[in-house]
């Protein structure tokens with residue numbers, strides 16, 4: 001039955017270094033124009049069509065993308081989406097150069113298609129059924145797959161039948177009060193690090209210190225707070241997992257470990273297996289929890305499969321359904337769904353399949369018992385260790401659906417990010433995007449909008465028919481929501497023809513931002529902002545009307561919440577288990593939306609009155625590349641650790657914040673303030689451990705003094721030459737996307753011709769996680785990026801041997817920053833921020849005892865007071881670019897580096 005057409009298919013590869021086409025059995029180089037014509041004539045085999053399109057400068061390119069085929073054949077399997085990564089994933093030989101890639105693509109196609117014929121293809125189930133749909137959708141691979149995938153003898157189980165159901169479990173008792181013995185903690189640590197491992201006294205000290213957070217609490221609202229700075233390489237993960245696993249075992253409770261980056265979450269998932277090997281009551285001992293918006297919503301997927309998605313998006317839905325059947329936990333963002341899958345398809349297909357907008361109907365959903373989100377939420381209630389992120393921990397602590405699920409023992413790893421996570425969690429934003437979202441949640445689809453979304457009245461139809469007061473509240477909320485911004489609000493606001501009190505307010509706010517902003521953003525196409533102060537009577541009046549409109553919506557929502565509570569308590573006949581769960585879900589959703597509106601009302605109520613010293617309020621017009629996308633009023637706490645202390649610390653029993661960069665140099669003061677503990681009159685325990693790395697011989701900081709600030713050609717030349725000198729393996733960090741793009745545009749082609757591939761955030765059509773995977777996988781690749789890479793990259797070994805910062809990372813001079821700077825000691829506040837950023841960026845370089853590398857800052861006037869950001873003993877030199885190049889290249893070629901002074905004179 002088998003034809004083998006794959007090898008005869010032409011294949012194309014395009015990099016910054018050129019284009020290669022393999023037609024039949026010969027490969028040749030060709031120009032971009034010819035490559036585009038060839039791709040338009042015949043469907044060509046290619047790897048990552050959007051990337052090839054971007055390299056050719058031809059956005060409409062399509063063809064037989066091997067990434068799509070891989071996602072079909074091996075759903076939920078990891079693969080770095082490069083020729084080398086593809087070769088590794090399929091057990092083929094790595095291509096020796098760009099010109100060998102087209103042949104690899106042919107071999108890979110043959111290997112993948114061949115897999116479908118094999119009896120031992122482990123992901124066969126569901127493939128034939130999915131293929132039938134993909135044939136109808138004219139997926140380019142469908143005709144090649146059809147002769148290879150035999151029709152199953154028995155009908156295949158459909159995804160929704162195949163997924164396991166979660167089960168209700170009894171509530172867990174509260175944890176026992178236990179005191180961990182130091183000897184037990186240290187021997188647990190020894191078990192985790194392995195029998196052959198050398199005992200590390202610093203790690204033992206760290207583990208003993210970490211165990212203090214588990215001591216029984218002595219006063220209500222008085223948790224044990226431990227701040228532990230542990231230099232890179234201390235072994236802090238096992239250091240806190242040892243007492244955590246011991247406490248969970250002895251007390252029967254749950255420990256939450258919270259991270260800021262997905263990279264650390266992945267590492268923890270791996271390492272915690274050793275600390276929590278056994279399952280309690282047959283349940284998984286370790287559960288990764290993320291926000292709902294990360295998980296696949298099966299109801300959204302079903303809708304997409306049944307016509308909700310059209311064209312290419314419908315193909316994406318089929319590939320996601322293949323993945324869902326094999327996924328470990330349904331996590332679409334940073335889980336086992338390949339990060340590159342979404343970027344192969346235009347628009348926001350992946351986001352539309354998650355539960356972004358809180359539209360879940362809980363037990364009203366036919367897939368409720370198989371729902372990934374519900375499963376993760378229930379599993380975490382039974383787990384010994386929950387791995388989560390800072391934002392989720394804070395939201396759960398502040399407004400968790402159920403008290404049993406609130407974290408009470410929390411380790412905040414990457415603790416230096418707790419402040420910014422609290423800052424966004426406890427802030428209010430009354431913007432066009434947020435208010436129209438609220439309107440959709442209350443009213444449901446309007447006009448031509450499609451999809452399964454339903455408004456409040458449709459979701460609570462049974463309540464309305466049973467309870468008159470509830471019905472009245474729903475109707476009133478529905479009517480009040482009419483005053484919120486509706487479809488097309490931004491165009492109306494920009495044109496000055498707002499409709500309704502909230503659009504009026506946004507229009508007035510936008511006008512004020514344009515009138516007052518002096519940030520220079522207007523000309524540069526960036527966002528605008530202005531503080532909320534000195535408002536005219538007209539503005540206050542408009543704000544007053546908006547406030548009334550919000551009050552009119554909030555009141556019926558609060559009443560409805562109370563009615564739902566009463567109905568659950570009454571327990572009418574129709575209130576079976578699923579209906580109860582659905583109403584409780586609705587109650588919680590209504591509760592947090594009422595709180596959201598209350599925050600907006602409080603923000604508006606203060607306009608025109610005396611300023612509240614606890615808050616910073618401003619108006620912002622969000623723009624990128626000159627295009628506006630949102631307008632609104634913002635309110636942040638001057639010190640977000642105040643609400644954090646009340647909502648997260650006070651109800652907890654033990655909290656540890658740990659990081660390699662918690663304190664500023666040797667000074668604990670800002671770390672203590674940023675822990676929130678002083679708001680509860682708690683003096684935290686302080687612990688610090690130096691890194692075991694020998695920075696004097698492993699690293700060197702070079703401050704390059706002769707690249708003029710603002711000179712883009714010089715900046716690009718410096719980056720290009722440094723990357724060449726290092727032979728790739730460079731991470732370039734930028735504070736502005738504009739400069740990143742300009743530098744990338746000038747150097748990528750030249751570097752690629754020299755065999756040094758360059759990738760960049762905000763330029764390449766690849767998600768950040770995948771960019772880091774590509775970078776890690778190829779020691780000759782370099783990566784340019786912005787803030788997110790400063791501490792989201794964990795690349796031990798040879799792939800990262802040079803970090804280049806384009807300039808001193810000054811904080812953005814926003815209104816919020818100005819207020820905090822004023823309260824935090826002026827320039828000393830800025831210095832603390834910059835030192836922390838430098839320390840985090842430096843921390844990317846040396847990840848193991850054998851790593852070596854250079855850290856380069858291009859700055860003609862680097863203040864000496866910032867140099868304490870680098871670990872003691874690190875050699876630091878101020879040099880010209882030429883000297884820096886020599887230093888970098890000589891260490892690459894293995895020659896002894898020029899002797900570096902241990903530390904600049906006068907710096908302690």
Ligand code: SF4
Pocket residue numbers: 296297298299300355359360361362363365366367368371372373374
């Ligand atoms: S229970 Fe909610 S989140 Fe889960 S599949 Fe159904 S609608 Fe989606």
